[in-house]
Amino acid sequence: MTTTGTGGSVLVLTKPDDVTTDLVLRILAERRVPVVRLDPGTDLHAGAALTARYGTGGQCGTLRTPSRELDLTRVRSVWTRRPSPFDGPPELEGQDRRFAASQSLWGVGGILASLPGAHYVNHPWDNRAAEYKPAQLSTARRCGLSVPSTLITNDADRAREFAAHQSGGVVYKPLWNTPYAVDGRARQVWVRDVRPQEITAAVAGCPHMFQAKVEKAFDVRLTAVGHRLFAVRIDSPDLDWRHRQSLMECTPITVPDQVARSVSAYLTGSRLTFGAFDFAVTPAGDWYFLECNPNGQWAWQPAPITGSIARALADQLQNGPGE
Structure with missing residues (x-):
């Protein structure tokens, strides 16, 4: 079938086993928003086909999967979640496979990152640029956040x-x-x-x-989706709370106004719609920026927070940057 719809389709780029994505896709399905899910690093070696045409008359193209065909000019938004790397067809070896992988990265990756009129959450090139920790620290300072x-x-x-x-x-x-x-x-x-x-x-x-080392009373994970902020206080016996997540406790926390303004400026400066921010909070209540993962996981948080983030992402994908 051909997938279109009043506002076009949502294109989701991720691995088949990405269960976090399912939380958002269920919401979009309930809203009857058409969605096409693709793992470009693997699906194009398993029956999917991507075609793009460019010329003085404009740009057009199609993505065909075993179950549907998508008009690339009718993509309302693209969610760059967790796609597989471009490794090349498994039947190839050595330099032939490396060549195919490189051509896929620059060809397929370039097509999917240049869809006319699509809203990206986040754009893959902005994701990559925002992953450099030195750039994160520089941006945080420039936006008024305290940095160790x-x-x-x-x-x-x-x-x-x-x-x-x-x-x-x-x-x-x-x-x-x-x-x-x-x-x-x-x-x-x-x-x-x-x-x-x-x-x-x-x-x-x-x-x-x-x-x-920040003398911290607790950690905070702040998940930003557009102008919406969702923060949890993390109490953990470990310096790095990720080490033993089964031992940590998470409770919702209010974000100070100044931190909220700085986070908004950070997203704008980094051209991000989504960001997972980590802070260390001192006994005096000072928030120190540690890092921002532009594509961080979020479904491990308490159910009410996870559900709110999923709905905020669905709103972004359905309605665009105004949400």
Whole structure:
């Protein structure tokens, strides 16, 4: 069948096993908003086909899946959730597969990121730009958020000097969640305390991020969807609450007006509609910005918060940036 509708279709780019997406898609289905779900990194090797035409007369194209055909000029919004990477057809090997993967990234990725008139949540290129932690810290400062003193360096002497001058201690944070394994088993690199004497010459191997440890009473996860903010206080026995989420407690919390204004400015400056912000809050009530994941998970929060975020995302996808 051909999928259109009064306002066009919502195109959702994500993996088949992304259950978080289902929460929003159920709401859109109840509202009778047409949706096409695609994992471009894999589906185009399993029966889906994408075609785009460009010329002086305009731009047009189609996405055909085993169950439907989508007019690319009738896409009202695109939700860039968690698509698979472009790895190339599984039947190819070596340079042939690498070539196909590269062509898919620049071809398919370019088509889906350039749909005329579509509202992106978020645009994939803006997502990528907003994932750089140095850029996050710079943007946060510019928008009026408090930021812990931070050093990013591959100079061990500078790192030790920085750590020695932080009276409250220092933590190490990876700049990217790079896959890491020990003896063939996947390991997560958590935020951890670091003492000056633990910093070795191995720092020269790549940039490391060291940050003054915030004396925190609790953490906050603030999920922003357009102008709507949803925040939970996180009480955890761990420095990094992600380490043992089964031990943390989450309760709704009100966002201070100044923080809310700064978060809005952050989204605008980063061209984001969605952002998952992490803060450390001191006993005095000061909110310190830690990071913003432009495509962070959110369905782990208490059911009322999760449901509100899902409805806010559905509103964005259905009605556009005014929601």
